[in-house]
Amino acid sequence: MARIEPLKLGMVGGGEGAFIGAVHRMAAGIDGDWRLVAGAFSTDEGRNRRTGDLLGLDEARVYDSFDAMLAAERALPEGERIDAVAIVTPNHLHAPMSIAALDAGFHVVCEKPMSLNLEEAHAIAAAAERSGRHYALAFTYSGYPMVEEARARVARGDFGAIRLIQVEYSQGWLSSALDAEGNRQAEWRTDPARAGLGGCLGDIGTHAFQLAEHVSGCRVESLCSDLTTHVPGRRLDDDVSVLLRFADGARGVLKATQVAAGDENGLRLRVHGEKGGLDWAQMEPNTLTLRWLDRPAEMVRAGGPGLAETTMARLRTPAGHPEGYIEAFANLYRAVAATIRGGDAVAPAGAAAWFPGVADGVRTMAFVEAVVANAGSEQKWSGLAE
Amino acid sequence: MARIEPLKLGMVGGGEGAFIGAVHRMAAGIDGDWRLVAGAFSTDEGRNRRTGDLLGLDEARVYDSFDAMLAAERALPEGERIDAVAIVTPNHLHAPMSIAALDAGFHVVCEKPMSLNLEEAHAIAAAAERSGRHYALAFTYSGYPMVEEARARVARGDFGAIRLIQVEYSQGWLSSALDAEGNRQAEWRTDPARAGLGGCLGDIGTHAFQLAEHVSGCRVESLCSDLTTHVPGRRLDDDVSVLLRFADGARGVLKATQVAAGDENGLRLRVHGEKGGLDWAQMEPNTLTLRWLDRPAEMVRAGGPGLAETTMARLRTPAGHPEGYIEAFANLYRAVAATIRGGDAVAPAGAAAWFPGVADGVRTMAFVEAVVANAGSEQKWSGLAE
Amino acid sequence: MARIEPLKLGMVGGGEGAFIGAVHRMAAGIDGDWRLVAGAFSTDEGRNRRTGDLLGLDEARVYDSFDAMLAAERALPEGERIDAVAIVTPNHLHAPMSIAALDAGFHVVCEKPMSLNLEEAHAIAAAAERSGRHYALAFTYSGYPMVEEARARVARGDFGAIRLIQVEYSQGWLSSALDAEGNRQAEWRTDPARAGLGGCLGDIGTHAFQLAEHVSGCRVESLCSDLTTHVPGRRLDDDVSVLLRFADGARGVLKATQVAAGDENGLRLRVHGEKGGLDWAQMEPNTLTLRWLDRPAEMVRAGGPGLAETTMARLRTPAGHPEGYIEAFANLYRAVAATIRGGDAVAPAGAAAWFPGVADGVRTMAFVEAVVANAGSEQKWSGLAE
């Protein structure tokens, strides 16, 4: 067999001190599928350079701007230039950068939410289509093995027809006015110009929505929402409640909040059908609890007996050796690498090489727009734009 | 000191095989405050007699009807006749029987929901008022020691101003069409004539609502609801979702369902304020989890250090000796006994002798009416009648 | 059918402020099988009288001494006199009182440990034999429904041949020198004259041992122990570690301690066989976790699907309505009542009417003696006397 070279990654954003950029780098590094070789980490020149040095990059490939990176990398010979760009900037840059990168012939791994609004999301979708490049969206939580197990079990009908879908994403870190106190993470997330239509809604409500539809296989038909801003002076919502009506009759509730003081990163999904239900919580991600109408509950465990093949493909260690958030994220990078290496087709949901992308992104932006519009009106139920 | 005689209890409903009647009897018996001495357990004569015999009752005090019991007991000398009536029938009998018992001079412990509708609830309230007798409503869950601890901590401001209130009550036992298959418990609960306006809503939604307002001390100002009947042929809702807006700005979600296949009796309350939040789940009732913005989470335990005096008053055993549902129920009977013995005043929420009563009942029936009306309309937000 | 009268109970010990006497009374009262009618609660006359009054006893049946109670009750006509005596005194009185009560023709429910030593245990056994009366020993934890479920599943071979038995009982309340500071509970438990050979060993080590043998069905053949007294000045052990070798090859560890500061009442049993294992913890007693070599772990739940009939017979409420310590205790009283009413034979382990008695008591006292002897010697392994 031939030696397998790592794919080459360029990154925009993610300078020293940023959170999610470092996660992308670890996720890309853990399996040896990727090597970070280029970056435009910060518009602050010193910070940009320091980040490049800390990461051991060739200084010629630490660029002053995203545009400079695209231009210079494009000019390098194939085999040397980057294969893909990781976009880990605030939200308002996602769309222009994604489109530029795709049009420049690079694959893209972008942070969520996809864009500021649905119109931008459609523009990215069009760019992905015309470029023939892959576009991955960091809906990290769908990379967890037990999320795949949950999806697989719903899909094969273990629970019968689905009736109830409950998803919640509960954080507390924005309980005080961090955004007004100079916290960088908080600041841009609550600025409509950089975050988009939704605050908490865009930041974590989108994760919850994508997870719910991805696992249940059900599509939201209409919704009724309440958006609140609890912290005085904040410019975007910090608390989201949504009643959901799904096609085929399932009903649900989505709750996302960033002011549940003391809560960490409480993403939890429950799906119930006629015969039983599943329960998965991100903070203890290696257990999927199944409850049944007619027999004792089961704890299906990462690495344990009874898993789907597509779940096993997302695991690295035997049962009882906990894998976590970075590994879930790495599963996304691994799937993107496999897809790039394997050719053009994007794998269907559930395949070992599936990753969240254009369809998930457009759908979540339609969700964001519907929630915002409904919350601001006297109308009880609103549909989602296609 | 003088010898303390047990109070005398008569029961209507609760014949052999019924669930909640037996619970009332155990709850009344555990502390020695009450002795069951009379009953009209069933309209089926044989079942009525057998129940009386099994319970060791004097056969003269096993009555053919509720009216016969009231009349005969009233005719007995004070000190011999019953002090109170426990009403454990289907819902449609709660109001007429409560009113008759109060008017006959007996205290009442009644199963929830209070009545078929708000009008009846007001009529009971009036009867309690004019009779000067005590009326207790079996919102059992407020009898748990750690629920009292939760209430006490919110009341003393541990969490700061309250922002989020999430309550859920998830059962799965009505996932199949038990009501059409002759299950007695299921049958009357889904019959509008006997259950009232709400199915799941009246049966367990009322518990969730009472718990949320009782613990948080916040009052729902308006709500927006979705009521569903998932099981074909069922005549009342089996799934309830409600967005809640509280006075003073708190927001919440109430979710109650009886079709979460595999779920048992999943009542859970979370309340978050500016500084932290509490989390209590009925199925593991001896732990109250507190999470904080600025320090590690705490597990406050029944019998452990740091409890309010009013919590301690609801406990029987040292830490680590689990008390459960029957003990919570017994706390209600204990409080009613203390109130009867002590005189006329009903204790305020949080007092050792507090029990849920008229105010809780009227309020929950207003909730039921508002949810049903809102669910059937295109109006987004509805207020609660006073 | 004939009316079923409650059995009549007399109690010795358990005056105001005592812990376990109150538990016996609640346990006896919850199901209506028993009525407390007589007592010699304290050698302090005032305390004795006050306790009688608080409990609503006829003052003629509040006796100055245990002997007075036996004599007076024996003189009452059958049908009026007590059926059984509950002995809830410090350990040194268990044997003389049990023997006197049995010889006077009363059934006995006695607190554990059975006696000060094995010799006394044999004397009680002889008294029970010659009197034809029933002797129940309050190994409360074997009354939990899920303990019965555990026992039933081992007995029917679900796990294959048993290999590992791990039992631990971890408390922290004796971490400081309470015994030297006037705490009554602590004081007599650490006094060899009143507690017997073992401190922690006798108080809770006996529970752990009885539970392990009862559930596993395996018998300890030899043991190797380490007894420690951590708190300076304490006269008996407060920490126990024992290696166990069972007949048929199973191995085990028993750990009991009362100086695990912060621990409450942490009794836990794990039993593993060739195919899987069980895990039960007293502080969350309504779940029995089963783990398997070849399939996902199961959470068998009190009231849920898949329970043995003998488990169901020990439950009072549907799934999700937690039962606790008092209900477990009540199952013992219920079984004793059923046995007294039903005739002479003591039911075999696992029967609905089984309760721990003479055999469990003698066996645990042999265990206590073996542990103490082994701990004090250089011998590695010691057998248990028969």
Added chain:
Amino acid sequence: MARIEPLKLGMVGGGEGAFIGAVHRMAAGIDGDWRLVAGAFSTDEGRNRRTGDLLGLDEARVYDSFDAMLAAERALPEGERIDAVAIVTPNHLHAPMSIAALDAGFHVVCEKPMSLNLEEAHAIAAAAERSGRHYALAFTYSGYPMVEEARARVARGDFGAIRLIQVEYSQGWLSSALDAEGNRQAEWRTDPARAGLGGCLGDIGTHAFQLAEHVSGCRVESLCSDLTTHVPGRRLDDDVSVLLRFADGARGVLKATQVAAGDENGLRLRVHGEKGGLDWAQMEPNTLTLRWLDRPAEMVRAGGPGLAETTMARLRTPAGHPEGYIEAFANLYRAVAATIRGGDAVAPAGAAAWFPGVADGVRTMAFVEAVVANAGSEQKWSGLAE
């Protein structure tokens, strides 16, 4: 600042299909501190080559043997040759390879146990001493952030003087005779020639022992053990029970087993002092539970408030984003890299750059020898060789 180049790693063992070699590679790769550049992965030439290709290695640096790797790498210019060797072979090769690598001037990261016996361990210690190179031993579990938090809290006296130390490591994967059925992992682990004196004892008992001493800061003074082989035909122990007596009076129990059918990787440590205790379990590693004599239990969480600086240094993500086994392992590689880069001294326990090494290894081999000797004798208590 200067660009930071990754350190260069060579690996021996860890060919396609091996478990722990892949974990070492992920752990080394996740933070970008290391790059795998050379290997002798298997004595099977095809497997060796395929592994090199899969990992993208230059084929010139995929060596036929460990000796060839040492010789060739040593001949490369500094800056190009490997910095360290990762030894991930069966146990019998640990000592000769470690010594050869150290003597050739390379740093070593070796899998546990250190060696076949104490004599070999001393020989490695001597080689490390004379070479001036760093020797790290993969006691992975001490790399978990919350293990460091536990250690830090004991060290600063939060619990007062330590009294109880309980450690258990419960696996079930060797419940059946996998070793006789061709399972490679099982086969060598149960072969005395390749595994050493202990089976389960050497494989996981050593982890438990190291964790207990590392966190508690207490040293075992004497022990009393029982070693069992439950599976017929197996040549080494598969079940270990040890009573421990620590210097300064603490007592403990160590339980390690590989025949707890259904258990996964259940490493758990509890340490109790006069004032409270800690509880940490590897399968949910991001929570450290603290229980106190005088206040509610706390759940200290990875990334949450209240952590020691040395804990924070071992974390990569904010609270609620679970890190797991691979990240714990990576902390070891990170510390080794920091130590190599920073100069010669090995950091003391608790420092950000601390990693387990020679001292831990020698100590655990002394433990293994003492357990085996004691188990085979009639002597009750045995000391540990220095």
